[in-house]
Amino acid sequence: MRIELENVRHVYAPGTPFEVEALRGVSLAIEPEEVLGIVGGTGSGKSTLVQHLNLLLVPTSGRVLVDGADVRTIRGRELRGRVGLVFQFPEAALFAPTVEEDVAFAPRRLGLSEGEVHRRVGETLGLLGASHLAGRSPFALSGGEKRRVAIAGVLAMAPEVLVLDEPTAGLDPATREDLLGVVRALREEGTSVVMVSHDLDEVAEVADRVCVLENGEVRAVGAPEEVFYAHPTTAPSTVRVVRPLRGPHPEVGRPVRFEETLAALKGLLEGRV
Amino acid sequence: MNNRNHEGSRHGGPPVVSCENVSFSYLDSGRPALGEISLEVRAGEYVGVVGPNGGGKSTLLRLMNGLLRADSGDVRVAGFDPAAEPFEVRKRVGMLFQNPENGLVAPFVEDDIAFGLENVGVSREEMRERVRKAVRAVGLDGYEQREPHTLSGGEKQRVALAGLLALDPEVLLLDEPTSMLDAAGRRGVLERLEALRGARTVVHVTHHLDELLDADRVLVLGAGRLVADVSPERLVSDPDLLRDNRLVLPTALRLAAELGLGPAKLRTPEDLAEAIVEKSGARAR
Numbered sequence: 248m249r250i251e252l253e254n255v256r257h258v259y260a261p262g263t264p265f266e267v268e269a270l271r272g273v274s275l276a277i278e279p280e281e282v283l284g285i286v287g288g289t290g291s292g293k294s295t296l297v298q299h300l301n302l303l304l305v306p307t308s309g310r311v312l313v314d315g316a317d318v319r320t321i322r323g324r325e326l327r328g329r330v331g332l333v334f335q336f337p338e339a340a341l342f343a344p345t346v347e348e349d350v351a352f353a354p355r356r357l358g359l360s361e362g363e364v365h366r367r368v369g370e371t372l373g374l375l376g377a378s379h380l381a382g383r384s385p386f387a388l389s390g391g392e393k394r395r396v397a398i399a400g401v402l403a404m405a406p407e408v409l410v411l412d413e414p415t416a417g418l419d420p421a422t423r424e425d426l427l428g429v430v431r432a433l434r435e436e437g438t439s440v441v442m443v444s445h446d447l448d449e450v451a452e453v454a455d456r457v458c459v460l461e462n463g464e465v466r467a468v469g470a471p472e473e474v475f476y477a478h479p480t481t482a483p484s485t486v487r488v489v490r491p492l493r494g495p496h497p498e499v500g501r502p503v504r505f506e507e508t509l510a511a512l513k514g515l516l517e518g519r520v
Numbered sequence: 521m522n523n524r525n526h527e528g529s530r531h532g533g534p535p536v537v538s539c540e541n542v543s544f545s546y547l548d549s550g551r552p553a554l555g556e557i558s559l560e561v562r563a564g565e566y567v568g569v570v571g572p573n574g575g576g577k578s579t580l581l582r583l584m585n586g587l588l589r590a591d592s593g594d595v596r597v598a599g600f601d602p603a604a605e606p607f608e609v610r611k612r613v614g615m616l617f618q619n620p621e622n623g624l625v626a627p628f629v630e631d632d633i634a635f636g637l638e639n640v641g642v643s644r645e646e647m648r649e650r651v652r653k654a655v656r657a658v659g660l661d662g663y664e665q666r667e668p669h670t671l672s673g674g675e676k677q678r679v680a681l682a683g684l685l686a687l688d689p690e691v692l693l694l695d696e697p698t699s700m701l702d703a704a705g706r707r708g709v710l711e712r713l714e715a716l717r718g719a720r721t722v723v724h725v726t727h728h729l730d731e732l733l734d735a736d737r738v739l740v741l742g743a744g745r746l747v748a749d750v751s752p753e754r755l756v757s758d759p760d761l762l763r764d765n766r767l768v769l770p771t772a773l774r775l776a777a778e779l780g781l782g783p784a785k786l787r788t789p790e791d792l793a794e795a796i797v798e799k800s801g802a803r804a805r
Contacts, residue, residue: 387546
């Protein structure tokens with residue numbers, strides 16, 4: 248599935264004293280089978296943007312196209328099965344008496360057979376390392392466990408595009424690593440992932456492309472090394488370490504991910520490059 | 521528990537928060553959320569709390585302001601038992617929740633920030649002044665008349681923090697106060713907290729160890745136990761303690777450790793870049 252935003256503007260409360268223009272003409276494509284990182288300061292329009300991907304918001308002007316068709320011609324319910332959106336702090340929406348039933352809610356609403364629902368719930372909980380929680384009450388879980396269950400509830404619909412809005416806020420570092428592993432695994436299986444995050448370090452680890460939003464506009468979009476090395480105020484820790492070294496040592500290259508950065512720095516210190 | 525991991529408090533002030541053999545279990549869970557925790561926080565201390573999800577961090581804060589009552593043991597905050605006299609405690613202790621949605625109540629940002637003050641009998645004039653200062657402190661100028669529900673997660677988090685700063689309590693209990701903020705927003709908040717150092721007591725729960733490098737002490741909570749009570753320098757230099765508690769060093773410190781450049785002396789990626797320039801320069805000569 249390819250989603251394209253064409254010059255999308257979004258104005259909250261238009262014509263009132265509370266009018267806020269959250270998106271000011273955003274054009275951006277989400278390609279099949281990619282991890283797209285969306286970064287930008289608080290209030291830059293990240294969450295507003297992603298809510299356009301499954302018709303939770305419609306543009307004030309401009310268009311959103313899914314495989315070339317205007318989303319307004321597609322039924323919201325159908326689209327929401329294909330584009331799964333995980334909100335900020337999604338655990339606030341957990342409601343069922345057991346984890347298993349909570350995760351089963353969305354696929355059941357898609358009209359799947361009980362057998363298929365059961366299979367998907369098992370598979371999704373397994374992928375998120377949460378199988379052992381199936382019979383527990385979602386309300387008695389820790390923050391990290393609740394987050395995984397809430398994400399499982401969306402993943403169980405088997406969406407073609409998964410949108411995660413600040414998925415790791417409040418998670419401990421090890422749980423965060425696990426979740427980034429899930430993002431990589433989904434991409435391997437052919438699901439596109441759109442990940443909104445204010446944490447540039449984690450975006451650096453998983454994104455194939457990065458989009459920088461600023462004041463409701465796209466400031467930059469492209470490969471992580473292109474975007475991060477060209478915009479010093481939008482750089483993960485790895486790039487902030489390497490950047491000042493590129494003057495005296497251009498041979499260090501433009502590493503972005505932790506492992507490649509470590510290798511480049513080791514090479515530099517050992518005089519191998 | 522070995523002594524190396526329990527350095528205890530080195531601050532001189534009287535204890536403001538103390539827990540003695542405190543245990544707490546949630547209904548419907550197999551094990552206690554906190555088991556026989558004993559700790560003390562002294563007036564003017566800045567204490568970090570870290571540990572894995574489910575380790576008991578948020579539970580500990582909730583016991584401290586009386587949202588939860590300990591099953592056994594003694595909790596004392598500013599001389600009161602928070603579960604028995606929550607209002608006495610909450611006059612002196614301000615809490616910031618992990619999810620900022622949980623704390624916003626009023627129709628407009630400035631009313632929300634003023635809400636806490638309305639409950640403690642501050643004059644109208646002083647209220648205006650305190651709200652104005654708090655708004656500026658968190659960088660929300662121009663947001664006074666916005667409706668909280670139109671704000672982003674990070675903006676809501678700043679509103680909640682402004683409400684706490686306006687109230688100016690003796691003790692600040694912060695549950696991941698920067699979890700929704702970008703790098704610049706985090707820096708701003710941390711500078712505000714730094715300015716309170718010594719004058720106020722801060723208990724700061726976070727998953728970002730880089731926020732605690734200047735803390736007086738860091739408490740490590742794992743599986744409901746107080747695993748360690750150490751200086752931040754010791755914590756970041758102890759790979760076993762970190763690994764056993766699912767803690768990960770900030771990226772720059774992790775790179776430094778892997779490169780054998782000693783994480784304890786570094787603060788930022790720029791510090792590490794400098795250390796590398798020095799070292800590679802020395803090699804060239």
